[in-house]
Amino acid sequence: MPRATGGRMKYFEDFRLGEVSVLGPLVVDEAEVLEYGRKYDPQPFHTDKAAAAQSHFGGLIASGWHTCAMQMRLMVEEMTRDQVAGMGSPGLESCRWLKPVRLGDRLTCRTEVIDARPSASKPYGILKRRFELSNQDGEVVMRLVGLGLVAKRPEARA
Amino acid sequence: MSGPRYLEDFEIGACERFGCYPVSEDEVVEFARRYDPQPFHVDRAAAERSHFGGLIVSGWHTAAMYIRMINDHGATRHALAGLGFDDMRWPRPTRPGDLLSVESTVKATSPLQSRADRGIVTFATRILNQRLEAVMTFDMLVLFPRRPRA
Numbered sequence: 001m002p003r004a005t006g007g008r009m010k011y012f013e014d015f016r017l018g019e020v021s022v023l024g025p026l027v028v029d030e031a032e033v034l035e036y037g038r039k040y041d042p043q044p045f046h047t048d049k050a051a052a053a054q055s056h057f058g059g060l061i062a063s064g065w066h067t068c069a070m071q072m073r074l075m076v077e078e079m080t081r082d083q084v085a086g087m088g089s090p091g092l093e094s095c096r097w098l099k100p101v102r103l104g105d106r107l108t109c110r111t112e113v114i115d116a117r118p119s120a121s122k123p124y125g126i127l128k129r130r131f132e133l134s135n136q137d138g139e140v141v142m143r144l145v146g147l148g149l150v151a152k153r154p155e156a157r158a
Numbered sequence: 159m160s161g162p163r164y165l166e167d168f169e170i171g172a173c174e175r176f177g178c179y180p181v182s183e184d185e186v187v188e189f190a191r192r193y194d195p196q197p198f199h200v201d202r203a204a205a206e207r208s209h210f211g212g213l214i215v216s217g218w219h220t221a222a223m224y225i226r227m228i229n230d231h232g233a234t235r236h237a238l239a240g241l242g243f244d245d246m247r248w249p250r251p252t253r254p255g256d257l258l259s260v261e262s263t264v265k266a267t268s269p270l271q272s273r274a275d276r277g278i279v280t281f282a283t284r285i286l287n288q289r290l291e292a293v294m295t296f297d298m299l300v301l302f303p304r305r306p307r308a
Contacts, residue, residue: 040222042229056238064240065225069193069218076195086196087209089217089248091296096242144242 010084012125012150015113023074024108028062028101036066057100064097067142071133074109085151087124095144099135106136114145123157124149163236164305165267165277173263177227181215183254189219214251220258220294224285227260238276238301243283246296257288265297275304 037046041063044051052060062070079086101107115128127150133142151157162168183202190199194216197204205213228234252258266280279302285294 036222040226040229042226043234063225064242065218065221068221069189072194072216072218073192079196088196088198091217091245091247092243094242094244095246097240 008083010082010150011153011156012085012116012118012127013153013156015116015125015127015150017113017116019113021078021111022108023078023111024106026070026074026107028070028103028105028107030060030103033060033062033066033103036069037063041065060103061100062102064142067097067101067133068095068144070107071109071131071142071144074107075131078111087149087151089146089148090126091147093128093145093147095142097142099139099141101135101141105141107133107141109133118152118156124151161232161236163303165269165279165302166305168264168267168279168302170264170266173261174231175259175261176231177258177260179223179227179258181223181252181254181256181258183213186213186215186219186254189222190216194218210251213254215253215256217246217248217294220248220252220285223258224260224283224294227258231260233262236302238303241278241299241301243299244297246294248294249292252285252287252293256293258293259286260284261286262298269304270301275306276301277304278302 034047037043045055045057045061046052046063049060078084110132112130113127114130116125118125127148129146129148131142131144131146132140134140187200190196198208198210198214199205199216202213261284263282264279265282267277268280269277279300281298281300283296283298284292287293
């Protein structure tokens, strides 16, 4: 698992193809699921416990978009822990919500670097990583492939 | 309200524009503090020094505002579930003060192999700002029921 050593920033060149790290855990909080659901995705199975129990999901579940946001929080924790010189993201290749995320679920995320290309003209490289978010039963609840911009080492910038 | 109910009701190329979501700085910072606390999303002074030149909205907050506009439009009413999305891009930053809307075009419909009563509709989706510039684009995949046989 990558670790920042001695307060050193982690630059694009410090990521290796195939590098794996594990993020989390994060426990899915009922109040937060309801708040996100009511504010952004007000479908009964995200906002109303009784209605959710009667739905085909059989109980409250987190909005898939909320799950994306929770996953982002794990990524920012990683960036802070490892002092990654992140410069934002141009986007994602794909995302699938594979299983419902439920209240109290304990989520961990496995990430793997699957491509790393330096930009020819810009001061950063583009990392492609696969993220698998799993619950406490080992079920993958969300899988995504995302792109991230990470600054090159200062001496490598044109 | 009428509108597409079954997979068979969606016509390839059908396009809708809807929604009007004003992006407030307070909401941008509140969302980002909880989910995406990078300096250019939560700290105005740091954002001004960054290569973005000012506060920008977390891409996941733009996504959240999109799903709110989808709900308000009634587009989730007959859907069974969102399955995910492909090719998401944030081609330019969303900023506080922007006014967002949704443009959604039916790109494909495909019956499920595993469940004869369901199918997937792919919506080519663009989130636009008040200058009608795309700030987020993706293909959204949604599960719908198929029309029951008479």
